[in-house]
Amino acid sequence: MPETDVNVSAARSDSPDAAPQSRAAVAIKAVRKVFGLPPAQVTALSSVSFDIADNEFFTLLGPSGCGKTTLLRLIAGFEQPTDGEILLFGEHLEGLPPNKRPVNTVFQQYALFPHMSIRDNIGFGLKMLGVDKSEIAQRTKRMLELIQMESFGDRRPSQLSGGQQQRVALARALAPSPKVLLLDEPLSALDLKLRQAMRVELKQLQQETGITFVFVTHDQEEALTMSDRIAVMSAGELQQVGSAKDIYEAPRNRFVADFIGETNFLDVTVEEVSGSQALCRFGPARLTCSTAGPTTAGSAGHVSIRPERLSLTRPSNDDDLVGTLERLIYLGTDTQHLVRLDDGTEITVRAQNAHDSSLDIAVGEKAALKIDTGAARLLVD
Amino acid sequence: MAGGPAAGGGASSSTFAGIRHWLLLPSWLVIGFFLLLPVLLMLVYSFLTKDFRGGVIWEFSLAAYDQFIFDRGLFGDEPPTIEWIYIQIFWRSIWQALLATILCLVIGFPTAYFIATRPQNTRMLWLFLITVPYWVNLLIRTVSMKFLIRDNGPLNEWFLAAGLLDSPIRMINTDFAVQLGLFYSYLPFMVLPIYASVERYNFALSEAAADLYADRWTALRLVVIPAVSPGIIAGCILVFVPSLGAFLAPDLLGGAKNFMIGSLIEEQFKGNAGNWPFGAAASMILLTMVLIVLMIYARQQARGEREGR
Ligand SMILES: Nc1ncnc2c1ncn2[C@@H]1O[C@H](COP(=O)(O)OP(=O)(O)OP(=O)(O)O)[C@@H](O)[C@H]1O
Ligand SMILES: [Mg+2]
Numbered sequence: 001m002p003e004t005d006v007n008v009s010a011a012r013s014d015s016p017d018a019a020p021q022s023r024a025a026v027a028i029k030a031v032r033k034v035f036g037l038p039p040a041q042v043t044a045l046s047s048v049s050f051d052i053a054d055n056e057f058f059t060l061l062g063p064s065g066c067g068k069t070t071l072l073r074l075i076a077g078f079e080q081p082t083d084g085e086i087l088l089f090g091e092h093l094e095g096l097p098p099n100k101r102p103v104n105t106v107f108q109q110y111a112l113f114p115h116m117s118i119r120d121n122i123g124f125g126l127k128m129l130g131v132d133k134s135e136i137a138q139r140t141k142r143m144l145e146l147i148q149m150e151s152f153g154d155r156r157p158s159q160l161s162g163g164q165q166q167r168v169a170l171a172r173a174l175a176p177s178p179k180v181l182l183l184d185e186p187l188s189a190l191d192l193k194l195r196q197a198m199r200v201e202l203k204q205l206q207q208e209t210g211i212t213f214v215f216v217t218h219d220q221e222e223a224l225t226m227s228d229r230i231a232v233m234s235a236g237e238l239q240q241v242g243s244a245k246d247i248y249e250a251p252r253n254r255f256v257a258d259f260i261g262e263t264n265f266l267d268v269t270v271e272e273v274s275g276s277q278a279l280c281r282f283g284p285a286r287l288t289c290s291t292a293g294p295t296t297a298g299s300a301g302h303v304s305i306r307p308e309r310l311s312l313t314r315p316s317n318d319d320d321l322v323g324t325l326e327r328l329i330y331l332g333t334d335t336q337h338l339v340r341l342d343d344g345t346e347i348t349v350r351a352q353n354a355h356d357s358s359l360d361i362a363v364g365e366k367a368a369l370k371i372d373t374g375a376a377r378l379l380v381d
Numbered sequence: 382m383a384g385g386p387a388a389g390g391g392a393s394s395s396t397f398a399g400i401r402h403w404l405l406l407p408s409w410l411v412i413g414f415f416l417l418l419p420v421l422l423m424l425v426y427s428f429l430t431k432d433f434r435g436g437v438i439w440e441f442s443l444a445a446y447d448q449f450i451f452d453r454g455l456f457g458d459e460p461p462t463i464e465w466i467y468i469q470i471f472w473r474s475i476w477q478a479l480l481a482t483i484l485c486l487v488i489g490f491p492t493a494y495f496i497a498t499r500p501q502n503t504r505m506l507w508l509f510l511i512t513v514p515y516w517v518n519l520l521i522r523t524v525s526m527k528f529l530i531r532d533n534g535p536l537n538e539w540f541l542a543a544g545l546l547d548s549p550i551r552m553i554n555t556d557f558a559v560q561l562g563l564f565y566s567y568l569p570f571m572v573l574p575i576y577a578s579v580e581r582y583n584f585a586l587s588e589a590a591a592d593l594y595a596d597r598w599t600a601l602r603l604v605v606i607p608a609v610s611p612g613i614i615a616g617c618i619l620v621f622v623p624s625l626g627a628f629l630a631p632d633l634l635g636g637a638k639n640f641m642i643g644s645l646i647e648e649q650f651k652g653n654a655g656n657w658p659f660g661a662a663a664s665m666i667l668l669t670m671v672l673i674v675l676m677i678y679a680r681q682q683a684r685g686e687r688e689g690r
Contacts, residue, residue, distance in 0.1 A: 098591040105592045111585040115607040125593035
């Protein structure tokens, strides 16, 4: 198999980067993955398709059990897709074993080789690629510098803290300069401070090396702060792919709107549709919404409005969205206002505690909700 | 008053220490009575004079060790030359035990690996199948093995019937038969510790190796085997040590010309023809060799621990 040799040599940094930039680094095409045999089958992924661009920091985000690890394992070659195919820089990966794929993985539980020194762990991939000894030593040293662990080269993994092991796992996966680096919740075992520091370091590293990162997390904050693009997944299905801003401000469906940040949902009836705008009715009130997908007048739908895009005023018009202010929750930088609408829906309004803002509506009084322009989003489902 | 609790604590902890010694007493008694005492007895016997009607005369003598190493002629009055017979027997035993250990390892490792990688619910069944013959007495098993491989036994008959052989091959009373016997006797001692290691092995390490471009064999050599090496070493010791002293398989399957240490020692205590001090001396030499092997192992283990395995 000549093309397998090409793939392996592509993993070395000394070979010229021949992949055209227009091709996707990873193309997932209608991939389905079913585990087990008929009576007890589990569908981990049901027909997922998307592209990951070269040099991108791409994040897979979703709750536990949604199939993130499964997707990574399919890319790495530890599992074979039941249906569909995966392409790496335009090349089919089908039948290619993990050791022939120019991708490296940072495992969820690190999986460092316990009987090898840190130096040998980091140099393992290069050794397997047949890189000569002096170069391995040099590259390993550079990797140790990169993770700021120069003096730890002779230790064993068991003599390191969790955070240090995590860095070594990263260095080991980076040492062979893969074209794509797969990271499976690499920060989940770290404490908050270290996690925040590592986020910055990882992002910086990705920008410096230009390696495509496929980063798995179930932490939305991690996803929002680090990623170029995010794929939100749920129950084996892809919900939305987009930049952090897209996903937060223009969620496609209820799951995405709910999973990322906080939001308010209103059950509305669509009255008029024009282009990507729709006029929706909620009781006596009318809202102008941006639409997430095709919709028709007269259909029922859900509208999502973020709490910080709402404000409270005294009711003045008949078609205002009106409710009763039930509670104020002081959160330091913000104050949360809980408003009960006439139909029983609870709405959260979040206002910044700037020194000149003072709400003259008392708890128990009627209040009208003012929506920022473009803040109401009519969801697909 | 102030010193009360501290003093009380000290007193109670020393009481516990006292109780602990008493609680351990039965174990010490058993170990002392059934382990140390017999060895000590052997040690003493090896330095006594042999009685021609069997047994010993209570008179200090180095004759047993002398006989092991030197040849002084039939009447013991010739100038001493090195006696090679016993050294050869020892050497052959070590060689046979090593061979049996390697055979058990070569067959036992894949077996253990196979069992440990089966689904949880079928593992016990496989282990059961491996250990089931060991519920039968070793003597009976060895005799049935003898029956199986004799010149006109079932094995030869099958080969003849299948047309694989023209005439029966001689298996009984060969080194091959001894190997077969030792292998059959001690295989589970290899399989079980390796199984325990492989079962605890983190297979994510194999995936990590594959992810870092190692093919299956390289991953096995560089990652799996080092990680499960405690089980492999334990298995090798558990097979090597009893193989070295085995006498049933060499006697029943190997015949007289495949004399091994175990048989040599056994001979010395049989009937009136024996030589108790000589048998005891040979046992002590064997024990010393085994202890050296175990000490090397313990050393290695301690080093592994220091290196943080
Ligand atoms: N080898 C397997 N056999 C059977 N089912 C499996 C297997 N691997 C994963 N699954 C199932 O597939 C689904 C997706 O699992 P996966 O490990 O991809 O989730 P995940 O998104 O990585 O979750 P987490 O955030 O908890 O790591 C789960 O329902 C899981 O039980
Ligand atoms: Mg996972």
